[in-house]
Amino acid sequence: MMTLKQEDPQIASLIDEEAERQEYGIELIASENYTSKAVMEAMGSVLTNKYSEGTVGKRYYGGNEVIDKIEQLAIDRCKQLFGCEHVNVQALSGSPANAAVYLAVLKLGDKVLGLKLDHGGHLSHGHPVNFSGMLYNFVQYEVEKETGRIDMDKVREVALREKPKMILAGFSAYSRNLDWKRFKEIADEVGAITMADISHIAGLIAGKVIDSPVPYFDIVTTTTHKTLRGPRGAIIMCKEKFAKQIDKGLFPGMQGGPHDHINAAKAVAFGEALKPEFHVYAQNVIKNAQAMAAELMKRGYKIISDGTDNHLMVVDLTSKGLSGKEAERALDKVGISTSASTIPFDTRKPFDPSGLRIGTPAITTRGFNEADSVYVADVIDRTIQARNDDVRLKAIRQEIIELCKKHPLYKK
Ligand code: DSN
Secondary structure, three states: OOOHHHHOHHHHHHHHHHHHHHHOOEEOOOOOOOOOHHHHHHHOOHHHHOOOOEEOOEEOOOOOHHHHHHHHHHHHHHHHHHOOOEEEOOOOOHHHHHHHHHHHHOOOOOEEEEEOHHHOOOHHHOOOOOHHHHHOEEEEEOEOOOOOOEOHHHHHHHHHHHOOOEEEEEOOOOOOOOOHHHHHHHHHHHOOEEEEEOOOOHHHHHOOOOOOOOOOOOEEEEEOOOOOOOOOOEEEEEOHHHHHHHHHHHHHHHOOOOOHHHHHHHHHHHHHHOOHHHHHHHHHHHHHHHHHHHHHHHOOOEEHHHOOOOOEEEEEOHHHOOOHHHHHHHHHHHOEEOEEEOOOOOOOOOOOOOEEEEEOHHHHHOOOOHHHHHHHHHHHHHHHHOOOOHHHHHHHHHHHHHHHHHOOOOOO
């Protein structure tokens, strides 16, 4: 058989181009990371050829004796990593995982509490343009204007008033730890199911540097490709009493055939996260984020909630006189990838919001330390100031290339 280069030189060369971009660029998108070569090898394997609807030992297709062993390994490692009672590793991505949970435990129109998108939540946590907001009756809680933090007494007030069937805790742009125990107490008070979406922080939980909802919550979903550093995909963990419902919600409720090559790569990633080095990695992700946030604040940038407990921060650029999109574009020019983000109570439109979300999972994977993170904050500041000066931006681009050469990624 032909190699990719022989079969399709155009795609092969574009992949090379993207590899160069990743190698010589600084990745600060809070939801991105770099997987190991081992994870990629599993993803690019013959396992992509297989169909295996069903669960281990109960498949709708023949020839699954090897796939069963692989999926069981993924399950066992995941249970060891997160201490969950049951896990389904077949979810294709975060939103389908959440959809499968809703399908499994809710009826159409049921009421759910979730964090508002522009306050740090996620589209699939009840935004009106998303299936979640269209099919279910989501009531949203918010962060406080003064502190940028979730006030649990207010969450309790909303829960007592609304009496939801389920309470959902989780975020894609919130930099503070969640009080899982308090969420559970409130849910118990109103008789609600508890669901956590830990997509952003799963690696920090697996690395045992922040608290886990798994001991308290009924259901916990996560993507596997963010801080957890695995392949693009998701998993659903739950208490044993929800196991059957969740499995049925995912297949046949939501999905057809699982992606066995991805499930193998999930097993590899869980194996990596079980190693002691991953604990150090998770610690460093937070140290780097805190160093970067402190430096940006020193330079007059407003960080929502005035700092971070995790891997990310949302910078309010209003006082700097530019929008999140303008900052994102300027940083792109020097080879720094970020994502424009709404801020709580944003007066600007979601496509050109007031904030910029920044995260440290990827730079930490390539070995950046706190001093490097302070330097990156300095570069961000200088780039924003020089955003209309192409000569200065070009010089900064060279600095970035030198910094990346100091911390090679896949060219090691
Ligand atoms: N796109 C992910 C993020 O950036 O947080 C969430 O789906």
